[in-house]
Structures are given as C-alpha cells and as structure tokens.
Amino acid sequence: MTAFSLEPAQLAWCAELRALAAERLHPLADKSEPGHVNRALVAELGSLGLLGRLFTSGALDLCLMRESLAYACTEAETALALQGLGAHPVHAYGTEAQRARWLPRVTAGTAIAAFALSEPGAGSDAAALELRAEADASRGGRSSDPSQGGRSSDPSQGGRFADTPSLTVAPDGPARWRLTGEKCWISNAPEADFYTVFARTTPDAGARGVTAFLVPADRPGLTGRGLDMLSPHPIGALDFDAVPVTAGDVLGEVDRGFRVAMGTLNLFRPSVGAFAVGMAQAALDATLAHTAGRDAFGAKLRDLQAVSHQVAEMALRTEAARLMVHAAASAYDADAPDVPRRSAMAKLLATETAQYVVDTAVQLHGARALQRGHLLEHLYREVRAPRIYEGASEVQRGIIAKELYARQEAR
Structure with missing residues (x-):
C-alpha cells in the first residue's frame, strides 16, 4: 500500500x-455540557x-479514525484524540505497572486522560517550561511542611478534586519529588482522572532537564479550574502545590521527558491534520449541497464562475492536505528518518487548509452559516484551535526549516 491510496477495506471502515x-455518537454529543x-x-x-x-493501530489508522469521526461528530473525534494524547505516553513509555493500572480503563472509556505540557509562559516554546520537580526534603516521603495537604478546587469550575488530608507518603510510595507550578490550556482539565505531566527536574538545562510523570488526579496539592474558551470541549488550568511524585510515577527516564513529549506529538501531529481534513470535507460537502440548490441572480449559485x-x-486544498496527512502517517508507520518534518508539514498544511x-464555506452560505446551531457555525468555532495546539503553525514552519537545513548540512 502506498501513502496515496487506500485499500477497499480501509475505505469501507471509514464509511x-x-x-x-452520525447515528450513535452525535446524539450523545448533543447532550454535552x-x-x-x-x-x-x-x-x-x-x-x-x-x-x-489507539494502542493497537498505526498512525495511518489513527488518521483515518480522526478524519472519519470529525466529518460527522467533532466532539467524538476530540474525545477520542484526547484519550490517545494523554495515554499514549503511558502506552509507549510507561512501566508494566503503569500500563496495567490505567490503559484498560482508558480503553474502556472509564478513565479520562490528559496531556499536561503547556504553561502560561511555555506554550509554543515547550522547552521553557517552569513547573518544578524539586527533590523531596527527606527523600523518605515526608513533606518539609507538615501542614501541607490537598486543596479543593472551586466546584463551580467543574473540578473533580476533593479536600485531601495531609499526607506524609505519596499514594504509590515515598515521594522523591514535589511538583510546584502551573499548567494551562490543558484539554480535559480539571476533570481528567490522570495527567501526563512534564516538569523540570534539572534547572537551566532546557529540553534536557525535563521529566515526564504520570500523576493521578487525586494527588494531594493538585487542584484545577476550568477556562472559558471558544472550544466546546473542556480546557483548564492546573495548580501544583508540592504535589508528591515517586520514582514509580516517571514515564521513560529522568531528565529525558522531552523525548516523551516529542515522540507523542510526532504521532499525533499528522492526526491533528486528519481532524482538520475531516472538518474541511464536511464544510466542502455542505457547500456543494448549498450552492447546487440556492437560487441567486437568476441561476443556481454553482453556475456562477466566481462561486x-x-x-x-x-476541494483542491482539501485533497492535497489529505494526501500529505496520509504520507506523513505512512512515514511514521515505516519508521522513516524524516518523521518530524513530515509530521510538521502535514499538521501545518491541513490546519491552515481547514x-x-x-471560512470560504461560511462566505458562500452567507448569514445563515453564522446562526447558532448551523453546522458551519460549529465548524467555525472548532477549526481555529488546531492551528495553535500541539505546536502553532509558526512552530511547524520552524521545525520544517530546521530539518531542511540539517539535511542540507549533512550532505
């Protein structure tokens, strides 16, 4: 199979x-708060x-899932993607105990996962994160402040944290570090059941001093609040007040958490493009139907050359984006050496295309497309965020240029 065609079985699966x-997920999405x-x-x-x-298929299958779901129900697509983004580090880098504890529940849909990388001062520049993982004072798990305990979040913000009594030992063993700082713009926060959290274990070391941790939501000192965003899915901020984490909470290796983050994003960036392609295709099909049936200036809209x-x-841009997404996903599945560049290209082209x-679909539909409840009104709100998250368009251009110059210098 090439990156430029799908097998009949794949096409049937997408349908x-x-x-x-449309039939089973959209009705549930309509009941969302x-x-x-x-x-x-x-x-x-x-x-x-x-x-x-999410854990048994390759990158191309992930893209096919995300595009197909996005076409008919963006809420279902996003729910699936967020489970994958939050839990993939556990699947790919976790210990047997971590995987056994969380992945069956994620697979069943009974545990909600979240990927906590962004911070108020470290969005596009992820290596600048400041959440501190400081060595526990006693290394025996006892807090340096015996009054330290969990704080409840404001229930009006949808937080799931409860008041937690003062603990001297972290839930999974003696605390080795205490996490202190903030994460922001985290999807599924503050309602997730666990978070993949990236924290600085070595100061002033850039990307080399970051460690990934699996942090259950009920850890003492972890609180959160929802943020009122344009996106319909939950996005929140997390506050870490000396949250205890242990050696058993590390995902991968200490000080090598940036590899966990980038490995996850290299997989999911093409599939963000697939999400965008699904929305673009839905907008295109709606426009075809509208322009074929709408009378204006004595003819159907489709008969006007400008339209x-x-x-x-x-249609041209949507298909080009789809092909690039499939090519990037196929490169990932083949373990090609140029995955970062291809992933960045696919994410960039597809999200900008969508x-x-x-936007063009809204223009051709006119004011009706901006009426609350219209498909395009929904897509117009959904389509903006993918150009920012998992690396803004400007970041993708930087990755592409860096990879091109590195390849040129290696010749």
Whole structure:
C-alpha cells in the first residue's frame, strides 16, 4: 500500500465510522455540557472498540479514525484524540505497572486522560517550561511542611478534586519529588482522572532537564479550574502545590521527558491534520449541497464562475492536505528518518487548509452559516484551535526549516 491510496477495506471502515459517528455518537454529543468532559460519549467510544485501537493501530489508522469521526461528530473525534494524547505516553513509555493500572480503563472509556505540557509562559516554546520537580526534603516521603495537604478546587469550575488530608507518603510510595507550578490550556482539565505531566527536574538545562510523570488526579496539592474558551470541549488550568511524585510515577527516564513529549506529538501531529481534513470535507460537502440548490441572480449559485472556482479551490486544498496527512502517517508507520518534518508539514498544511475551507464555506452560505446551531457555525468555532495546539503553525514552519537545513548540512 502506498501513502496515496487506500485499500477497499480501509475505505469501507471509514464509511462505517462516519455512520457510527452520525447515528450513535452525535446524539450523545448533543447532550454535552459545554466545557465539561462528556463521560457517556467517552464510554461509548470505548464500547465501540475505538479507544482500544489507539494502542493497537498505526498512525495511518489513527488518521483515518480522526478524519472519519470529525466529518460527522467533532466532539467524538476530540474525545477520542484526547484519550490517545494523554495515554499514549503511558502506552509507549510507561512501566508494566503503569500500563496495567490505567490503559484498560482508558480503553474502556472509564478513565479520562490528559496531556499536561503547556504553561502560561511555555506554550509554543515547550522547552521553557517552569513547573518544578524539586527533590523531596527527606527523600523518605515526608513533606518539609507538615501542614501541607490537598486543596479543593472551586466546584463551580467543574473540578473533580476533593479536600485531601495531609499526607506524609505519596499514594504509590515515598515521594522523591514535589511538583510546584502551573499548567494551562490543558484539554480535559480539571476533570481528567490522570495527567501526563512534564516538569523540570534539572534547572537551566532546557529540553534536557525535563521529566515526564504520570500523576493521578487525586494527588494531594493538585487542584484545577476550568477556562472559558471558544472550544466546546473542556480546557483548564492546573495548580501544583508540592504535589508528591515517586520514582514509580516517571514515564521513560529522568531528565529525558522531552523525548516523551516529542515522540507523542510526532504521532499525533499528522492526526491533528486528519481532524482538520475531516472538518474541511464536511464544510466542502455542505457547500456543494448549498450552492447546487440556492437560487441567486437568476441561476443556481454553482453556475456562477466566481462561486464554482472557489468550490474547486476548496476541494483542491482539501485533497492535497489529505494526501500529505496520509504520507506523513505512512512515514511514521515505516519508521522513516524524516518523521518530524513530515509530521510538521502535514499538521501545518491541513490546519491552515481547514481554516480556509471553512471560512470560504461560511462566505458562500452567507448569514445563515453564522446562526447558532448551523453546522458551519460549529465548524467555525472548532477549526481555529488546531492551528495553535500541539505546536502553532509558526512552530511547524520552524521545525520544517530546521530539518531542511540539517539535511542540507549533512550532505
């Protein structure tokens, strides 16, 4: 199989996923409370076996899932993607004990995962993160402040944390570090059941001094609050007040957590592009139907050259983005050496394309597309964020240029 064509079985699976998304997942998504985790929707993704495929399929299958779900139900696509993003580090870098504890629950849709990398001062520049993992004062697990204990979040913000009594020992053994600082713009926060958290274990070491930790949400000192964002899915901030973590909470190796982050993002960046392609295709199909049936200036809209050429451009860009996404995913599955560049290209082209296609679709539909509840009004709100998260478009351009110059210098 090449990166530029799909097998009949893959095409049939995509059609099945679109039907499932429309018939079984969309009704559950309609019952969502904006800004909160839809646990019923996540559980249904688990019962359909889709969450399990996050850990048994390759990058191309992940892209096919995300595009197909996004076409009919962006909420279901996002719920699936966030489970994968938060739990992939556990699957790929976790210990047997970590995997046994969390992955079956993630697969079943009964545990909510989150990926906690971004901070108020470290978004695009992820290596600048400041959440501190400081050595526990006694190395025996006793807090240097015996009054230290958990704090509850404001229940009006949807936090799931409860008041926690003062602990002298972290839940999974003696504390080795205490996490202090803040994470921000974290999807599924503050309602996730566990977080993949990236913290600085070695000061002033840039990307080399970061460690990844698996942090259950009930750890003392961990609190959170929801943020009122344009996106309909939950996004929040997390506060770490001397949160205890142990050697058994490390994902991968100490001071090598940036590899965990980048390894996860290299897998998920093409699939963010697939999400974007699914939205672009939905907007294109809606535009085809609208322009074929709408009368204006004595003809159908599609008969106006200015309109038909715009529709052709929408289709051209959508298909080009789809092919690049498939090529990047296939490169990842083949363990190709240029995965970072291809992943960045796919994410960049697809998300910028989706923004263009959805915006053009709104323009061709007119005011009706901005009415609350219209498909394009929904897509218009959804399509903006992918150009920022998991590396903004400007970051992707930087990655692409860096990889190109490195290859040129190696010749």
